[in-house]
Amino acid sequence: MTVRAAVLREAGAPLRIEEIRLPEPGPGRVRVRMAATGVCHSDLSLARGTLAQQVPAVLGHEGAGRVVSVGDGVSSVRAGDAVxxxxxxPCRQCWWCAHGEPYLCARSGEVAAVPYAQLDDGSPLFGALGVAAFATETVVAESACISVPGDVDLVEAALLGCAVLTGVGAVLHAAAVQRGESVAVIGLGGVGLCAVQGARLARADPIIAVDAGPEKAELARRLGATDVLEPGDDLGKRIRALTGGRGVDHAIECVGRAQTIRTAWSITRRGGQATIVGLGARTDTLSFNALEVAHFARTLRGCMYGNADPAVDIPVLLDHVRAGRLDLGTLISRRVALDDVEPAFAEMIEGRGARTLIIFEGEGT
Incomplete structure (x- = not known):
């Protein structure tokens, strides 16, 4: 049958809403009718060619929906389940999976290199990151489906699939922030605002949010920031004034630019840690002088997917949602239709809003 999808024909071109041919799920595969999909900066990077993607492709990876049908051998979900x-x-078999790093699985990206559907003319179509959630329906691997309990808002739950898991995970797993430690979060998009909430869950103090958009200040405070600063030449001085003259114990960078990574490094105290969450361009080069690395004894580390294991960590995050410790609704700045994905990209480029959610028919607005 055919479904509607936002198709990327070539890198840098606008997404086009088209009818695509979606197959019935084969062995180990699951067909899902989408309820909501978040518009993530990684989608923009794939669309503009900053991150490589075979085309034509359907983007979208932060989604939730209901199972329509399953292929042979699927046992963990069935038709009607919310996922x-x-x-x-993760494959659970490679070296990284076997050594407790499933977020670095060597095989997790393999499915994205195989066509999952067809264009209306029969041409093969790829699913970005193996999900292809910018569509009314998609077909994914059984291992890509995590059950969502009936007492959780399925539309808001879509955010758990990337922004929340990445932002909260960066603080709790990659940085391993401890109670009373100071944290600065640079960049208050969806992931950055989730990192602010992660710092609050860790009982960090102070929690300093940094963003060029003054309209995000109140939102950051609602989610746990004790202080909100705009960037500038004196940012380090202002942060040291809030941290006993030292700098923060942890800087969480959620932008993905050499300049902001350098800022994260510079505002971190001697012996502290800067954790880099944002995915940048390979042409954007970061440099250090040979003296400062040893002198400051700081740690600079990367973070992929919150250094989390979704099968383990999503249930924990759901408990936080139920208990009111994790706020999903406040993260949603706009709810739009599938046709509005390009305007959502434009808002993201301008730095406006937190997270835009694409809401599909029958799920409300």
């Missing part, structure tokens, strides 16, 4: 989609399901 969250995992864009990086």
């Amino acid at each position: 969250l989609l995992n864009w990086a399901p």
Whole structure:
């Protein structure tokens, strides 16, 4: 049957809403009718060619929906189940999976290199990150489906699939922030605002949010920031004034630019840690002088998918949602239709809003 999808024909071109041919699920595969999909900066990077993607492709990876049908051998979900989609399901067999790093699985990206559907003319179509959630329906691997309990809002739950798992995970797993430690979060998009909430869950103090958009200040405070600063030449001085003259114990960078990574490094105290969450361009080069690395004894580390295991961590996050410790609704700045994905990209480029959710028919607005 055919479904509607936002198709990327070539890198840098606008997404086009088209009818695509979606197959019935084969062995180990699951067909899902989407309820909601978040518009993530990684989608923009794939669309503009900053991150490589075979085309034509359907983007979208932060989604939730209901199972329509399953292929042979599928046992963990069945038709009618509510599911969250995992864009990086680990194989559980490679070296990284066997050594407790499933977020670095060597095989998790293999499914994205195989066509999953067809264009209306029969041409093969790829699913970005193996999910292809910018569509009314998609077909994914069984391992990409995580069950969502009936007492959780399925539309808001879509955010757990990337922004929340990445932002909260960066603080709790990659940085391993401890109670009373100071944290600065640079960049208050969806992931950055989730990192602010992660710092609050860790009982960090102070929690300093940094963003060029003054309209995000109140939102950051609602989610746990004790202080909100705009960037500038004196940012380091202002942060040291809030941290006993030292700098923060942890800087969480959620932008993905050499300049902001350098800022994260510079505002971190001697012996502290800067954790880099944002995915940048390979042409954007970061440099250090040979003296400062040893002198400051700081740690600079990367973070992929919150250094999390979705199968383990999503249930924990759901408990936080139920208990009111994790706020999903406040993260949603706009709810739009599938046709509005390009305007959502434009808002993201301008730095406006937190997270835009694409809401599909029958799920409300």
